Amino acid sequence: MSDPARFLFATLCGLVLAGIVHLSAVLAMPWLSERDAFSRLRPTLTADKSELVAAPAATDTWLPRTDPAVAVSACAYNLDEGPVRISANTGALFQSLSFHTKGGGTFFAITDRAAVRGVLELVVMTRRQLDEALAAEDEDEPSTDVRIVAPRGEGLVVVRALAAFPSLRGAAEDAAKSVSCTIDQPPASQ
Amino acid sequence: MTIRFPAALPDAPRLASAGRRVSASLRKRRSLSTAALVLYAVSVALLLGLGSAHWAVLADYPFGKIKAGAWQAAPRVGSREADPYARAVLARTAEIPLAIGEGLALTATQDSSGRTLDAGCAYRVGRATPQARYWTLTLYDADGRPVASELRRSGFTSAEVLRDQDGGFSVVIGREPKPGNWLQAPESGRLGLALRLYDTPVATGMANLDPRVFPSIERLECGP
Numbered sequence: 001m002s003d004p005a006r007f008l009f010a011t012l013c014g015l016v017l018a019g020i021v022h023l024s025a026v027l028a029m030p031w032l033s034e035r036d037a038f039s040r041l042r043p044t045l046t047a048d049k050s051e052l053v054a055a056p057a058a059t060d061t062w063l064p065r066t067d068p069a070v071a072v073s074a075c076a077y078n079l080d081e082g083p084v085r086i087s088a089n090t091g092a093l094f095q096s097l098s099f100h101t102k103g104g105g106t107f108f109a110i111t112d113r114a115a116v117r118g119v120l121e122l123v124v125m126t127r128r129q130l131d132e133a134l135a136a137e138d139e140d141e142p143s144t145d146v147r148i149v150a151p152r153g154e155g156l157v158v159v160r161a162l163a164a165f166p167s168l169r170g171a172a173e174d175a176a177k178s179v180s181c182t183i184d185q186p187p188a189s190q
Numbered sequence: 191m192t193i194r195f196p197a198a199l200p201d202a203p204r205l206a207s208a209g210r211r212v213s214a215s216l217r218k219r220r221s222l223s224t225a226a227l228v229l230y231a232v233s234v235a236l237l238l239g240l241g242s243a244h245w246a247v248l249a250d251y252p253f254g255k256i257k258a259g260a261w262q263a264a265p266r267v268g269s270r271e272a273d274p275y276a277r278a279v280l281a282r283t284a285e286i287p288l289a290i291g292e293g294l295a296l297t298a299t300q301d302s303s304g305r306t307l308d309a310g311c312a313y314r315v316g317r318a319t320p321q322a323r324y325w326t327l328t329l330y331d332a333d334g335r336p337v338a339s340e341l342r343r344s345g346f347t348s349a350e351v352l353r354d355q356d357g358g359f360s361v362v363i364g365r366e367p368k369p370g371n372w373l374q375a376p377e378s379g380r381l382g383l384a385l386r387l388y389d390t391p392v393a394t395g396m397a398n399l400d401p402r403v404f405p406s407i408e409r410l411e412c413g414p
Contacts, residue, residue, distance in 0.1 A: 003223070010227035014234030021239025026246065026278045033281035040284060053286075059338070064283050067386055068336045069326045069347045072286065094324050094388055098268070098289035104277030106268045109289030111389050151270070158286050162324055162388060164349035 030103035037063075038102040038156055041076045050075045050159050050179040056169040071161045071169070071176035079153045081183050083125035083133070085145075086157055088179040090115040093172055094162040097179070099124060102154040122146045123184055126153060157181055247278040259401030260304075261296040261385060268292070293322065293388040299380070301407040307381040311412040312364030315383065320403045323389035324348050327405075329363060332379035339374035346371055365413065383407065 030036065040062060044051045050073040054061035057068040066072065077084040088097060090112035097120060098109040114120060123145045125133065130149055137143055159179045163172035246252055251264040252275050267276045268287040280287065288295045300306055301313060309331075319325050328345035329337045336344035351359045352371050361371040363381070375381065385405065392399065 006223070006227060010231045011234065014231035015238070017231065017235030018238035018242070021235050022243045022246075025240055025243035026274050029243075029247065029278035030281040035284055036281040037284045037286050057336070057342070057344070059335070062284055064285050065330060065334050065384065066336065067326050067328055067384070068344050069328075074286070096289075096292040096388070098286075098292055100286065100289075104280045105270055105272050106287065106289040107270050109268075109291030111292060113389065156286070160292065162326070162347070164324060164347050166350075 036104075037074070037100070038076060038154065041074050041156055044075045045078055047075055048180055048182050050157065050177060050181060052173065052177050053158075055173050056163050057166075067162075069163050069172075071163065071172040072158065073176035073179065074156050074158045075179070075181040076156050077124060077154070077181060079124065079126050079129065079150060083123050083129050083147075083184040084157075084181055085184040086120075086122045086124065086179065086181050088112075088115075088120040088159065089175075090118050090120055091171070091175060093168065093175055094164070095120075095175055096160045097122070098158045098160070099148065099150065100156045100158060101150065101152045102156075103152070105151070107151055107155075108148050122148055124148050124150050124155075124157070125184075126150060243278075246275055247282050251276045251279055256399060257401075258296065258399035258404045260298045260300055260302045260407045261399075261401075261404050262298070263294055263296040265290055265294055288386065293386060293390055294392055296385045296387070296404070298383045298385070298407055301409045303409065305409060307383065307407070308412075309365070309375045309378050309381055312362065312366070312375075312410040314360050314362050314408045314410055316360030316405050317358040318403060319348070319385065319405055320387060320390060320392045320399075322348070322387035322392070325388065325390075326384075326386045327351075327361060328384045328386070329373050329375070330382035330384065331376045332381075334382065337374070337376050337381075339376075341374060343373065345373070362410070364410070 033039065052071065052073045054063045054066045054072040056071050058066065063072060086097065088095065095112040096109060098106055100106050110120065110122070112120060125147060127149050130147055159176045161172040161175040163169040251267055253273050254264050254266040254276065255262050256265065264276065266272060268289040298307070307313065315327065325348045326345055331337050346361055351361065353359045359371060361373060362368040363373045363375050365375050
């Protein structure tokens with residue numbers, strides 16, 4: 001092979017390799033990033049209450065492009081220790097819960113409209129935990145829990161509460177902070 | 191016709207050894223340049239691959255945009271179907287997107303005529319928004335932070351915006367105070383607007399949206 005042909009061949013190889021490098025870099029970014037939302041909220045894994053990420057009109061938050069009318073709080077979960085029960089009391093404010101997996105991707109969201117008697121209660125579990133719960137369930141008294149299957153074990157629950165008027169900002173902050181996320185203890189086996 | 195090959199040349203051993211020497215020296219030259227070419231190919235791969243990956247996630251979500259007049263949104267970012275580029279952008283920015291069931295976030299960096307939003311100009315945003323339980327309109331500065339104005343106001347919610355008799359509204363953005371809904375623009379730089387529709391049926395439609403039901407962004411006058 002002549003030298004120009006070899007150079008061309010090397011360039012082509014370089015371009016093909018560049019494509020592979022590009023795709024692997026893009027795919028790896030969510031897993032290698034230490035500044036994504038989940039990594040920043042990792043300390044809340046052990047918390048029982050959602051922690052405030054951005055108060056309404058806050059300027060000291062890492063969350064980019066926040067809505068100044070909305071209080072955002074979150075708690076991270078890890079389903080290895082068991083299903084996670086999320087419970088939120090809703091009031092007059094618009095409130096929503098969204099469920100995000102580590103590495104991006106939102107798998108569920110619900111607003112306060114779905115609340116039953118002012119309470120939104122959900123259980124996040126893996127497919128396996130759902131199967132176990134269904135197997136352990138009494139057929140005559142099926143559980144009334146709203147169960148959500150998470151695609152991955154680690155993720156975030158994000159709470160948003162909207163203050164329609166500036167005077168409601170305190171209430172929105174309180175509503176966002178008061179969502180409990182606890183590990184659901186399996187009922188004692190008889 | 192037959193071709194006769196000489197059975198053996200008289201100086202065949204000499205020729206063969208000379209040939210070996212030539213090919214050996216050729217191989218030597220080749221092996222050096224092959225190493226250089228491999229190095230070249232690898233550096234092209236790393237530079238182009240990493241550079242393009244960095245560039246692709248540097249700005250906005252590259253795929254899955256829907257448009258409505260001056261507004262655009264990437265609703266799939268808040269769903270299970272978020273593409274790998276969107277996930278990489280989320281990892282870089284640490285943004286938590288609005289899920290499809292929560293609402294829809296639209297952004298605008300240009301006015302309705304396609305000119306970049308600039309703090310030196312005044313704009314009127316308004317008349318109507320799609321159906322939603324609440325909406326918020328927020329003005330951002332060039333760095334993507336809600337503008338910090340003396341009035342401590344960087345946006346309006348649907349509940350607090352002042353409306354006229356037929357239920358429409360108009361928000362004026364500019365340096366000079368205006369009666370009605372006024373948002374103070376920063377001293378200089380580009381502007382960004384975000385319209386967030388909370389609890390809206392719009393988010394379920396994935397095709398391009400009807401621009402007539404979205405607020406238009408009209409440029410009024412520009413300062414010196």
